[in-house]
Amino acid sequence: MSDVITTQSLTKYYDSLVAVDHISMQVKEGEIFGFLGPNGAGKTTTIRMLVGLTTPSEGTATIKGYDIRKEIVNVKRCVGVVPETSNLYNELTVWENLRFMAGMYHVPKNEREHRITSLLKTFGLTDRRGAKFGGLSKGLKRRATIAAALVHHPEILFLDEPTSGLDVMSARSLRKFLKNLRETGVTVFLTTHYIEEADQLCDRIAIIVKGRIIAVDTPEKLKAVVQGTSVIEVTFTSPVQRINLEELEAYGQVEAKDNTLWIQVTDVSKSLKALTSFADDNGLEVVYMNTVKPSLEEAFVKLTGVESEVMLMEKERRGGGA
């Protein structure tokens, strides 16, 4: 597979702030490439530079071989862009918006109606074709915006936080669509701060923090960073917080809240035996036990040192640990 997006030391300064700091990467044809990072990491700025909405301060990038500085109109011909905000025209209907986009992207006149009809069907918008874009729900607006980005059959689709703010069903449906899109050979470049989404969707992920790419690899290889570490979650019939946990800490880091313990271990089998005898010794009865494999989230935290929103919420739920 050839590289369809290449960046070399791509950089963007806003006055003294470095929004994107000398990033170099390659995206292969036909893959779903995730740009994962916390808010303000530089994900959106990178997309804006690649699609001609912002001029890079330093460095170069090519898309399908076209230089983004010198041949931006050619770049725009082969990409579709779905910005974070669904920005079609509120005053036009869904059909009129798509027809306008087809015209702007020079779709042959005799193909426009067929393509728009097909996209409306794909995105479940056929019965809303005559509705004003401004009157649609957030989920429907998102779908219409993605449909508009696909009307000229782009070879590369950029999506900025595609599921942000969507309800669970809409987000799931969109992820399914993106997976199907890969089968048609379209390269997808998406930014997200949802780690699970990146894990489910992407062939490869670049982790970006404070404008710098700190890792690029497949989700599996990124998870290997924390390979050999699992978490055992065990719930007892009575509270465990006052019990001396030193014995268990020999097997790994322990967190406790109410009746539940989380132990980060390297040898699951040995630890389970120790845990059972620990319960017996302390007169505790186990009501639930589960082993959790290392997640991309843990890899993300280990690589970046940044606790993701999900991790922070989970920590909050556990009451800040033991």
Next chain:
Amino acid sequence: MIKEELEGIWHILLKDLKAYYFKPPNISWGILFPLVLALAFTLRNPAGFAELSPGLVAMAALFGTTSMEAIVITFEKRVGALERLIMAPVSLLTILVGKVLGGAVFGLVIAGVMTLISLLFLNAVVTYPILFIAVLILTVLAHSALGALVAVSVKEVFEAQTLSNYFRFPMVFLCGVFLPVEVMPIPIQVIAHLLPLTYAVDAFRQVLIGPLHISLMLRDVAALILFLTIFLMWATRLLKKSLG
């Protein structure tokens, strides 16, 4: 390439007319504004209206083009819809030409209504009809480009309105709409000749009332084309800079 750029201009124009300009409130404003203007000046001086008609047609063109266009562009910037156009495979100049044409069409409608009222009810005459149409088109294009320049210079809709008024109202008094430029003090005349409305009013006076001076008409037409070019290029440059 040129075909694609022209196609882009056409689609932007159609979209803007449908989405913004040809909405019932704007159409009613487009009819009311020249009607009220004509009524006010007729009541004040019924016999002298024909003499004022060149200035009033030019003023209708000025307000018709700049009022809505500055709002349309600034609004699209504000909600991110202008980025939708910038992401399309057309040049920034093409985008602005499409926008300028939208404002120009709306200005044509308002100035056209003003002309019709003047001709049908207020004894004005068009001495050189073909030249009148050419001058009208150039006037709305030049002032629409000025509206685009204002719009790309600011961030908020209210800023566009305020900035537009900074030059619109002084232009009405400086550019010969009510009082011939020639009778004003020399420093004011110098300022007046730096403003496009002066040339529009002078050209309208020649084609509506006469007499027609070829050299002066050529000067007016050249000045309006020059203003149109300068405003468009300047606006394109500012738009490009805003992406930086």
